Amino acid sequence: MRVQPPAEGPGHRADGEAPVERFVLDFRTRSNHLAELRARFGDWTESIGTDDDTAYDLLVAVNEAVSNSAEHAYQPGVDGTVRVCADLESDGTVVVVVADDGRWRVPPTALSDRGRGLLLMRENVDQVVVERTAAGTTVRLCRSLRPRPADEGVPARRHGHEVLVEEREASVHVVVRGDVPEDAGSALRRSLLTAARGGAVPVVVDLAELGARCAGAVHAVFAVADAASAAGNRVVVLAGPGTPVWTALEASGVRHLADVVAPIG
Template sequence: MRAQPPSEGLGHRVDGEDAVDGFALVFRTRSTRLADLRKALDAWLVALGVDDDAAYDLVVAVNEAVSNSVEHAYPPDVDGTVRVGADVEPDGTVVVVVADDGRWRVPPTTLSDRGRGLLLMRENVDQVVVERAAGGTTVRLCRSLLARRPEVLPTRRHGHEVLVEERGERVHVAVRGDVPAHTGDALRRSLLTAARGGSVPVEVDLSDLGAETDGALDAVFAVADAAVAAGNRVVVLATPGSPVWTALEASGVRHVADVVSPIG
């Protein structure tokens, strides 16, 4: 695994004749190019043949790991470096290593600060290994490949949209459209990301949900369980008598979340 790329500058390096063998980059912590990192990593994963869901999970986890290094590894007046390397193990597991030369400071967990990055990483990959030492911190993220392009690649269009808005101490997440069972994982990730793994109080608005609700129920249960574990409780908004209201009533979700009618 190549955890330390040989040169600086955003971009990926490939090895041998296969143009998607390896990925590597290094950049300064004062850089504002984190979005470029996400695009470059996603492009590498797409070229590698990783399915959309697994690629999304990895990009989210790597974004959290790099953001932690950028924001917490170095003092404010130090322009440090963060190194990202990725490769594929013989068993088909994508392994990404994020390394810095600083020391992570424990961040606060308020809504206005990031925090809970490790929890989000663990929600999106199979394994997270963090090694802290005096000379720096290394995060190893592992995610099994679920599919290869193009035979069984799921679409990025999940038939619903998710709108996230911060409202004071709470995050409001509106879900619109149909959410059948096979799209539940995509919504689950969106809700857990909005709720920062359950650490931030979240309100899930399902009042504009369509007739297909199975995936939404699974996602609500997931974020509600994570919230309870973090000492919070999810509020679910649904219109009485609607298909999703009926499904929520029958599901037993009230044991872990508050189901209420939207105001107005």
């Protein structure tokens, strides 16, 4: 994955401060660097001063657009390129263009859970325009921004917990370490939902290394389990029996949506 030198964009931050730089990134389809792409794009949305909920919606839509290109634009084994460009327009609209130079293949029925990608894009941004030509496919995503409240943002992202995402062949494995108190739950919820692609991909959430302050983690797990259930999937949660998070999960009633099990070993 290669990040291009940014050029100054036409817009200003959502809070009216200095102009923002354009986001440009080349993604290699066989690199398995989606997590890095999400992190870099998340940093960019933070830099333009948007609120966390809008940033999450944009991240889901971009993740889906890139994933669809990586899966369907190129023949198996071909290492293609997907380019992601994002600008903040002067009217406060973020415009993201995801482009490939492959030829899209119709996904088989077995990949129907991935077919929710276009639906997820449309649910999370204001406009989705898909243009397919002989030269490739371009997906244009548009979303109006709201300024980030003064008490939201960087401090809320630093509650002392760490999220590690590993994309495996048939599922995504997410490890959460440290304390996740109530006020950190929304940030973790966004991380989990993004990793699970809105619930479309099976996910294992490993809470074995979670701290004693875990109320936010329980709410986040409930949200991703609910989204996964709606998509026909079931989240697996790993937690140590008798730990604070195990007790809190038992009390939350999340077992009707997720399998809560002890880690092996």
